[in-house]
Amino acid sequence: MTSPKRDLLIDTALRLFGRHGFHAVGVDRVIEEAGVARMTLYNHFKSKDELILAVLRRRDERFRNWFMRRVERAAPDPRGRPLAVFDALDEWVRGDDFTGCMFVAAAAEYGGDDPIHRAAGEHKDLMLAYLRDLCAKAGAKNPAGLADGLNLLAEGAVAMAHVAGHRDAARTAKAAAEVLLRDAGLQG
Amino acid sequence: MTSPKRDLLIDTALRLFGRHGFHAVGVDRVIEEAGVARMTLYNHFKSKDELILAVLRRRDERFRNWFMRRVERAAPDPRGRPLAVFDALDEWVRGDDFTGCMFVAAAAEYGGDDPIHRAAGEHKDLMLAYLRDLCAKAGAKNPAGLADGLNLLAEGAVAMAHVAGHRDAARTAKAAAEVLLRDAGLQG
DNA sequence: GGTCCAAGATAGAACGATTTGTATAATAAT
DNA sequence: ATTATTATACAAATCGTTCTATCTTGGACC
Numbered sequence: 001m002t003s004p005k006r007d008l009l010i011d012t013a014l015r016l017f018g019r020h021g022f023h024a025v026g027v028d029r030v031i032e033e034a035g036v037a038r039m040t041l042y043n044h045f046k047s048k049d050e051l052i053l054a055v056l057r058r059r060d061e062r063f064r065n066w067f068m069r070r071v072e073r074a075a076p077d078p079r080g081r082p083l084a085v086f087d088a089l090d091e092w093v094r095g096d097d098f099t100g101c102m103f104v105a106a107a108a109e110y111g112g113d114d115p116i117h118r119a120a121g122e123h124k125d126l127m128l129a130y131l132r133d134l135c136a137k138a139g140a141k142n143p144a145g146l147a148d149g150l151n152l153l154a155e156g157a158v159a160m161a162h163v164a165g166h167r168d169a170a171r172t173a174k175a176a177a178e179v180l181l182r183d184a185g186l187q188g
Numbered sequence: 189m190t191s192p193k194r195d196l197l198i199d200t201a202l203r204l205f206g207r208h209g210f211h212a213v214g215v216d217r218v219i220e221e222a223g224v225a226r227m228t229l230y231n232h233f234k235s236k237d238e239l240i241l242a243v244l245r246r247r248d249e250r251f252r253n254w255f256m257r258r259v260e261r262a263a264p265d266p267r268g269r270p271l272a273v274f275d276a277l278d279e280w281v282r283g284d285d286f287t288g289c290m291f292v293a294a295a296a297e298y299g300g301d302d303p304i305h306r307a308a309g310e311h312k313d314l315m316l317a318y319l320r321d322l323c324a325k326a327g328a329k330n331p332a333g334l335a336d337g338l339n340l341l342a343e344g345a346v347a348m349a350h351v352a353g354h355r356d357a358a359r360t361a362k363a364a365a366e367v368l369l370r371d372a373g374l375q376g
Numbered sequence: 377g378g379t380c381c382a383a384g385a386t387a388g389a390a391c392g393a394t395t396t397g398t399a400t401a402a403t404a405a406t
Numbered sequence: 407a408t409t410a411t412t413a414t415a416c417a418a419a420t421c422g423t424t425c426t427a428t429c430t431t432g433g434a435c436c
Contacts, residue, residue, distance in 0.1 A: 023211035105296035124352040149364030152344030164312040176337030
């Protein structure tokens with residue numbers, strides 16, 4: 001299930017798909033930049049779509065892991081974590097390697113009935129579940145409702161940062177988030 | 189500058205690109221579904237990218253037009269319009285033909301330095317400018333700040349509706365928007 | 377009303393490059 | 407000795423784009 005070449009292929013594809021999109025990057029480009037033979041790719045993955053699914057799984061795991069650690073490091077106190085979400089976001093979208101949300105891109109390139117689109121949706125649901133957990137543990141009045149609001153602000157910030165190049169989008173979202181937090185009885 | 193065949197090509201490409209993405213739809217598919225000869229396309233557009241830019245211009249014009257009319261029809265009173273934005277959004281994302289935001293998709297498929305990506309960014313800036321105008325005319329305390337917040341909620345709602353299939357995303361956004369509006373001295 | 381010409385649209389072939397995926401056979405590693 | 411990886415060739419399709427050669431059409435002129 002796990003192998004060095006397979007890992008290398010996923011990482012290389014992760015970088016290329018993230019930068020240029022899925023259809024725009026062919027398997028030839030992936031194997032060339034990975035320095036791997038063509039049949040090695042098709043030995044580890046049944047098709048390009050399977051490679052993409054593996055890429056999305058790795059991206060989901062890595063991103064959520066980084067995000068949670070980043071939030072919890074920024075806010076040791078659980079009551080500060082819902083807001084710290086936007087500090088993590090800010091660091092992400094300001095990074096030189098920021099190329100938008102890979103799951104939004106995947107959903108854009110593959111129809112709603114495609115497994116790739118569905119995998120992207122699952123990632124979004126997991127992120128929302130994490131936010132719900134944060135809001136509940138922070139002691140918000142209506143944790144689910146607050147999490148929904150924060151989630152939309154976060155998604156919007158990523159979209160505006162990428163599409164319109166608004167590098168300050170996460171800070172803008174943070175300002176709106178503070179209003180929602182006050183309304184939920186937090187940070188008042 | 190304007191011609192029936194050209195119009196037909198733009199409309200056909202608009203539908204196909206919206207449904208399947210830009211790279212996934214070739215010019216052959218466009219001309220076939222438009223019932224037009226290949227040279228007719230290349231007579232009106234220098235390249236596929238030029239066709240895409242024409243599609244984005246038409247989409248921007250049509251969408252903003254529909255959106256503004258829809259908002260103003262739902263709220264004759266300017267003070268109700270910032271919130272009516274989310275009723276328009278709700279109608280859009282619940283529609284059977286909803287396939288996400290075409291400009292988000294364009295930005296995902298073309299790098300930040302590509303004219304196609306830049307055109308997408310310009311649309312986002314125009315939408316934000318409209319929101320600012322709405323918030324100012326509604327008499328909000330801090331019109332620009334409120335518009336930023338509402339804009340992020342709206343963008344987030346479209347993303348969640350498309351990627352995760354949350355058909356109620358616009359109503360969720362509306363609930364959060366009401367909190368922001370109260371904070372801005374509106375709808376209290 | 378008829379004639380002619382230019383513009384535009386047509387189908388179709390051809391271009392070279394690239395796409396995903398497979399088959400084969402030799403090489404390297406464990 | 408088995409397994410993984412390699413290079414190469416191949417298939418069949420599609421990509422964006424150009425070219426040619428035919429056909430339709432709509433006005434200008436007489």
